[in-house]
Amino acid sequence: MSIQSMNYFKALAEKEKGNAAYKAKKFEEALSHYGKAIELDPNNIIYYTNKAAVYFEQGRYDLCIETCQKAVDVGRENQADYKLIAKPLARIGNAYLKQDDLDNALLFLNKSMSEFRDSTVIKKTHEVQKLIKEKELRAYINPELALEEKQKGNSFFTQGKFPQAIAAYTESLKRNPEDAKVFSNRSACYAKLMEFPLALRDADECIKIDPTFVKGYLRKATCHLAMKETSKAEQAYQKALEFDPKCQEAIDGYRKCAMSESPEDVRNRAMNDPEVQSILGDPAMRMILEQMQKEPAALKEHLQNPAIASKIQKLIESGLIALR
Template sequence: AAAQKEKEAGNASYKKKDFETAIQHYTKALELDDEDISYLTNRAAVYIEMGKYDECIEDCDKAVERGRELRADFKMVARALTRKGTALAKLAKNSKDYDIAIETFQKALTEHRNPDTLKRLNEAEKAKKDLEQQEYYDPKLADEEREKGNEMFKQQKYPEAIKHYNEAIRRNPKDARVYSNRAACYTKLGAMPEGLKDAEKCIELDPTFTKGYTRKGAVQFFMKEYEKAMETYQAGLKYDPNNQELLDGIRRCVEQINKANRGDISQEDLQEKQSKAMQDPEIQNILTDPIMRQVSSNLSSL
């Protein structure tokens, strides 16, 4: 009972951010009762707030060890592991340090699947990824890989070019030019969804870089989405009104749209257009409307 009173006093001091006093109360609680690991986990939480991560880790290790001996509630053991993982993540300076923190969070989750622990695990994994990216970042090497990719592209060795562009992106993920170049490769290989994604990323990184619009428009044109392609080319002209590639793209789109309006379209193209239309969510919504279904039924009976 006396230990519990010390714990409550420690909690009150913790809420007031009087951490030194909170430490004293939790330490006293431990002296009065060593069979409740919450005094250790609470003191560990205070150490985190104070930036004393080594002390936090020490308390958490003691809590886990003592918790196993006492067959304590698995939630309490998970809490100790989560706080240890938090301290380890705070101390992390390289990817290997983050690996230890991540492993600790994973152990905590095997004890008890707590949303807070899962959140901290995700944060540690993201921090590790960001750190690795920073360590790998090298614009000069990125440019070298991009040039190698360009050379492979000229030789029509598109898969090899993509490998170099991939490495360039890993070295410098903010270079819009590489996404534009890789989009061109994907288009040559007929991988239209990948090409479209890269072109959109290129535009996102640098909206004034017109190559992104020509790449995106080309993919949409090959996918026979002429209206969308024309919109893309027009968007690019806002930044470069005299760009010949964009103007030629619009001209080609107008030609194809006019052909379709005149009915000058092959049966294969017509079937493909109808198939795409049926997959459009807006058209599906229209067709599922009760009134439209009745109209269709009446037409089919004529």
């Protein structure tokens, strides 16, 4: 057997010892075995890749990157399979990611995919792209500039220049995406331009940021009314009244919705209410309601029972029954 062949098998044996040490997390021992494998067979990309894996686990990312680059060079010089070259390139990308160098991470992950499109690397690439986008958005945030754009938007709105106001409010939200009032203001602009789905989207976003912001529910109700979704508008007005019982716009809007609903709409809305369903599903309550139809005077007696009175009041509020 030639010296070259002997070294080949000796290198394989060192690699196996290195793999066993790696699995046992005996990293210095693994490095020693992989180093010996490289000395015996310096043209095998796998040994460099394995050595780089140890450096990665140790958090020695600069050495990991350096060793992976050597692996790529050795692989290209010896016409290694594309998959073998792709692996150290991906590891370089992951090492840069650990160092929060997102641009280089993406660069080398893309290089890896140009050699071989591994599903794990594809997923990691998408994650890094998302991180880069989030980082760019965070870097763009500036509350002071957001306020300036908000004020510009308010000025344009007052002048009736709604597209310009939308542009200013949009820029404001890029600078401060957590300002519920700006979403509310942009919703109003879209409503003025009859873009009700967009106005509704902003109203929902406004409420998501601040669930107690009454104006957000008023914007939402306005959109639903314009889209002829009366029951949804009524629900939005109800939510507004939960947070501000004296809000005149919500009071007037709720009354308008109630008056415009057909009996069928009222019934459908009521029947979708779990509490109403529970009341009507109670055999005792059904008997009481039947008795009230036949003997209206029986109502006074039933109202003496607080539990029954509460259920009757719920049915009155839902519009299912009316007292004369």
